[in-house]
Amino acid sequence: MADPRFFAKSGPFTLGELAARCGAKLAREADADKRVSDVAALDQAGPEHISFLDNRKYVDAFAASRAGACLVQDALAARAPAGMALLIALDPYRSYAKVARCFYPPAPPVPGIAAGAIVDPSARLGAGCRVEAGAVIGARAEIGARCLLGANAVIGEAVLLGEDCSVGPGASLGHCILGDRVIILAGARIGQDGFGFAMGAEGHLKVPQLGRVVIHDDVEIGANTTVDRGAGPDTVIGAGCKIDNLVQIGHNVQLGRGCVIVAQVGISGSTRLDDFVAIGGQAGFAGHLRIGAGARIAAQSGVIRDVDPGVSVGGSPAAPVSEWHRQTAAIRRLGRGKGE
Amino acid sequence: MADPRFFAKSGPFTLGELAARCGAKLAREADADKRVSDVAALDQAGPEHISFLDNRKYVDAFAASRAGACLVQDALAARAPAGMALLIALDPYRSYAKVARCFYPPAPPVPGIAAGAIVDPSARLGAGCRVEAGAVIGARAEIGARCLLGANAVIGEAVLLGEDCSVGPGASLGHCILGDRVIILAGARIGQDGFGFAMGAEGHLKVPQLGRVVIHDDVEIGANTTVDRGAGPDTVIGAGCKIDNLVQIGHNVQLGRGCVIVAQVGISGSTRLDDFVAIGGQAGFAGHLRIGAGARIAAQSGVIRDVDPGVSVGGSPAAPVSEWHRQTAAIRRLGRGKGE
Amino acid sequence: MADPRFFAKSGPFTLGELAARCGAKLAREADADKRVSDVAALDQAGPEHISFLDNRKYVDAFAASRAGACLVQDALAARAPAGMALLIALDPYRSYAKVARCFYPPAPPVPGIAAGAIVDPSARLGAGCRVEAGAVIGARAEIGARCLLGANAVIGEAVLLGEDCSVGPGASLGHCILGDRVIILAGARIGQDGFGFAMGAEGHLKVPQLGRVVIHDDVEIGANTTVDRGAGPDTVIGAGCKIDNLVQIGHNVQLGRGCVIVAQVGISGSTRLDDFVAIGGQAGFAGHLRIGAGARIAAQSGVIRDVDPGVSVGGSPAAPVSEWHRQTAAIRRLGRGKGE
Numbered sequence A, B, C: 001m002a003d004p005r006f007f008a009k010s011g012p013f014t015l016g017e018l019a020a021r022c023g024a025k026l027a028r029e030a031d032a033d034k035r036v037s038d039v040a041a042l043d044q045a046g047p048e049h050i051s052f053l054d055n056r057k058y059v060d061a062f063a064a065s066r067a068g069a070c071l072v073q074d075a076l077a078a079r080a081p082a083g084m085a086l087l088i089a090l091d092p093y094r095s096y097a098k099v100a101r102c103f104y105p106p107a108p109p110v111p112g113i114a115a116g117a118i119v120d121p122s123a124r125l126g127a128g129c130r131v132e133a134g135a136v137i138g139a140r141a142e143i144g145a146r147c148l149l150g151a152n153a154v155i156g157e158a159v160l161l162g163e164d165c166s167v168g169p170g171a172s173l174g175h176c177i178l179g180d181r182v183i184i185l186a187g188a189r190i191g192q193d194g195f196g197f198a199m200g201a202e203g204h205l206k207v208p209q210l211g212r213v214v215i216h217d218d219v220e221i222g223a224n225t226t227v228d229r230g231a232g233p234d235t236v237i238g239a240g241c242k243i244d245n246l247v248q249i250g251h252n253v254q255l256g257r258g259c260v261i262v263a264q265v266g267i268s269g270s271t272r273l274d275d276f277v278a279i280g281g282q283a284g285f286a287g288h289l290r291i292g293a294g295a296r297i298a299a300q301s302g303v304i305r306d307v308d309p310g311v312s313v314g315g316s317p318a319a320p321v322s323e324w325h326r327q328t329a330a331i332r333r334l335g336r337g338k339g340e
Helices: A015-022 A029-033 A056-064 A074-079 A092-103 A321-335 B015-022 B029-033 B056-064 B074-079 B092-103 B321-335 C015-022 C029-033 C056-064 C074-079 C092-103 C321-335
Strands: A049-052 A069-072 A085-088 A176-178 A213-215 A235-237 A312-314 B049-052 B069-072 B085-088 B176-178 B213-215 B235-237 B312-314 C049-052 C069-072 C085-088 C176-178 C213-215 C235-237 C312-314
Touching: A015 A029, A015 A069, A015 A085, A015 A092, A049 A092, A056 A074, A069 A074, A069 A092, A074 A085, A312 A321, A321 B321, A321 C321, B015 B029, B015 B069, B015 B085, B015 B092, B049 B092, B056 B074, B069 B074, B069 B092, B074 B085, B312 B321, B321 C321, C015 C029, C015 C069, C015 C085, C015 C092, C049 C092, C056 C074, C069 C074, C069 C092, C074 C085, C312 C321
Parallel strands: A049 A069, A069 A085, A176 A213, A213 A235, B049 B069, B069 B085, B176 B213, B213 B235, C049 C069, C069 C085, C176 C213, C213 C235
Antiparallel strands: none
């Protein structure tokens, strides 16, 4: 289904192979040798495709689908149409991700330094790296094996990248240290000066920003997102964090492991998020806060106080989610002329 | 009035020529041969300038203006000062746009490939294209006639551009197909991976993003705006959409024709806007919504439900605009100590 | 404390020297010859470090600190631990900024044009400029002395920069005039077309954007921030303004001197801010407003009316801050089931 102009497809694969690679179990062992040639959405799939059902909302589409095979939870398997091979999975979306990666495996970079790339002679590149046209690698930078540095990306002086990292076109990195398998999308800005000034009527005096950005393994940072370096301490992005586009991370911010931050969120300086915090789009955080592990912050929230571990909040200023829902219900009544 | 350091001016033109080119009608035919040499705002114009009155707020400035000529609606013509030549227009701002384009016509690019541009040998460029210094054009890209590719812009592998497109400095395009006369401003990011992960405590697993971005004719996309490619379906921007700076468009989003999206709006994945939806700045949309044709979304709204065609909404969570106004009035009373 | 991989340190300095350079007064003149080798935070400092106490919240850390010396207000000096040398300052944070700049002085650029930079032969560069790899300088641009133009930055045709400016990697400037000591961080976009269209069902017609961006001395503009050029008048950024990352400044906006604008703020076209306005993150402004000198706008505000000089506002729509606090208190009560 993917446009071959842009995507190279592997396969076909037998359902037995796919089940083994995605941690699913075939409902009928007899389907193990059946072959499928691609992934497709339930409503677009044909007999040669494997699809998935993740959301109960789409049960009807599942029941009507012409897909040859489908990833599904055991509890919903009975709704399958006749003739569909079933791969029973605990988390069908996660299994789908693995199946899709079989058909469209992340390609390792084609090693080499393209014409028009500028690599400082004192920089060190690991084996198998690709540096695309116009990319600039500064003095003393050290790049691990198999990194892909996109066209017109800039790797600043002395920056360190681990192995298997990818830096998108036009992104720029400075004063930072990256772990392995870090993905920086196009136009992201990592490690520039934090917003630190001693304010005053005689002029706002710039305060030297003497920290770094430290990004741990398996982080993804979205397009045109900005991560400022620390003022003294480092700005830290924990392992496995996923950050969407156009997010602002201020100086000295620390993110634990596995945080998920949707687009256009802003986190002010020195705020600390513990592990697995999830933040909806356009939410904002004041500085110097502590957000506990597993907290969930609704989209467009304005967080101005610490949030305890595991708590969900919403609204601006943010309140626990049950309070926030009562607030919005009360406001809705006010707008309908009741409750005034 | 425009700084000749940056803008090349044409003209002068007679009012007869200008009236014909902008769809206006001279109030007095005797003015047809009068010449003007430039456009200017009402309060800055002199006898050699043509100005316009679009907003009743500026009627006094119109009555006091020294402009030699002015575009104006018939209903306000009587307020003109003595000696001002009048061009009667149904939509004076639209006519002004056409007149301003007479004096400052969009220059076609100077054909050629600048020193320091890197064009892959397998890329194809139409006649009359200009590739500025540092621009990178990837393998198998196909660029229509008369496109302008700005300095340090990146056109990814296999990307397709129609005719008369313009890509600003430092912008990057991948996995996308553009129609004719598409304008991409500086630093915009088109076609990078959408934000798709199968979340889990054992790590968030990246889901391959197998769609494209399809941008139809006459679209403009603002500086540092991000448009992610689809996860499976395409992300689609309909003909004539105008998108401001720092906007986030998630994967699988579909915009109909003529949508207008002001700066810093965020639209989550799989949301669909029908034709001519207008969105104020910093509004946000949840995913998987349907926004009907002609709907109007106020600035800073948080849209979490479908919006019917033609409906105006505001607030967060967004409500029909009359309800929203009652909500804000009631909240205002609460803040003044009444209504509690 | 700063990582020597990224930062070059000067010193050591005597406390006498530092006191003189930062406008502080030694509590005991006998400490004048004592030497310190670096700055450090109160809780990380040792005898060889100088630290600072700016916020009463950290008095306990001050009392327990092992720092050899500390900048402090007179009123808090009595809380110092034994043996700590004290530098009494009216504004310890401002004095700290000066001390930190002694240890980590902003390095002047190393003059020269790096390999892979593209400078148009008609551009003029002042003495002592550095042009990094991949930077592009357009025809007729004029760059003052000692400017640093970062890797892959783009200086458009005829752009003017004053002296001692710095343009970050991947930033792009067009149709603009900069004063002295202006700092543009990575990926900022200055001078592209404003968002001006004559809307209509037959298509939105682009209105030529005939103004410039004028940036006065000592301005800092954050990473991936966008500043559109004027439609006819100029967009103006007053001297000493500090603008954070991902901010949107629309066409014809005028900022007075010393405004401070935190990340992700959006200011719509033709709005004017007088001197020393301070704006919290993610606030938004409608167009054509006037914000008086010294006004303070809370984070996430939605400003839709003029604000008088010196007034603080918050909320969306924004209200004077005392009203806004009563609003949020009343809403909080609604969410707790009281006041309904």
